[in-house]
Amino acid sequence: MSRNLLKIEGLSAGYGPLRVLHEIDFAVAKGERLAIVGLNGHGKTTLFRAIMHLVGWQRGSVRFEEAEIGGSRSLGEGRRTPGIVRMGIAMTPQGDAIFPGLTVRQHLDCGAYTKEAWHGxxxxADKVFDLFPPLRELRDSLVGKLSGGERRMVSIGRALMADAKLYLIDEPSLGLAPKISERVVDALMNISLDGKAxxxxxxxxxxxxGKVDRMIGMHAGRLRGEVGHVDLV
Known part of the structure; x- marks a missing residue:
């Protein structure tokens, strides 16, 4: 059985006539933390959106647990996204992407999408509060009134509520002060993957x-090879 949880081959994707991703190939192993690094505007978010079927068009293979979730398609973005979430992929979008009128706890509950996640x-939620202690005291506070760092914690916590097998975390440090960014990233490193990725x-x-297992550079919609490498334990 393959050790890869996600394998992408020949993935191209874009919006309307604009091609953003160009023949992307890479794989993510079970238990691995992989970073895709590069400047904003070079395709990292589009890569995540293509995995989740949220782009205007795409072609190429995206295999998750050996099941094909990619393939050639046009239009209809978002139609297959609920099924992909049920398969076990959760994405934290760039920025906060919050519901300002919901409390922290209500916001977290939104991430418990599947029946299994909802029942548990x-x-x-307790695991999220252990990971982000400030949220425990803020559980009944409106998310729209929180600080930027607290909102980012809520957004990541919402993805964790799905108890997914693969987490896609888009720009966790975006717009945050350096110390808050380090706190958020350290929390991500403390998440037990145990066969997930x-x-x-x-x-x-x-x-x-020095915190993730691998870093792969991305520039102009193409992967540019590994920036650094740490052997998996």
Missing amino acids: RDAR MVIAEQNVELLS
Whole structure:
């Protein structure tokens, strides 16, 4: 049985006539933390959106647990996304992407999308609060009134409520002060994967250096090889 949880081959994707990704090939192993690093505007977010079927068009193979979730298609973005989430992929979008009128706890509950996650949402919420202690005292506060760092914690916590097998974390440090960014990234490193995997898109290479298993550079919609490598334990 393959050790890869996700394998992508020949993935191209874009919006309307604009081609953003060009023949992307890479794989993510079970238990691995992989970083896709590069400047904003070079395709990292589009890569995540293509995996989740949220782009206008794409072609190429995206295999998750040996099941094909990619392939050639046009239009209809988002139609297959609920099924992909149920398969076990959760994405934290770039920025906060919050519901300002919901409390922290209500916001977290939104991430418990599947029946299994919903039934176990109290235990999962406790794990999120352990990971991000400031949120425990803020559980009944409106998310729209929180600080930028607290909102980012809520956004990541929402993805964790799905108890997914693959986490796609898009720009966790975006717009945050350096100390808050380090706190958020350290929390991501403390998440037990245990056969799961995490892919982090980030422009701050130093923030992730020495913390993830691999870093792959992205420029102009193409992967440019590994920036650094740490052997998996």
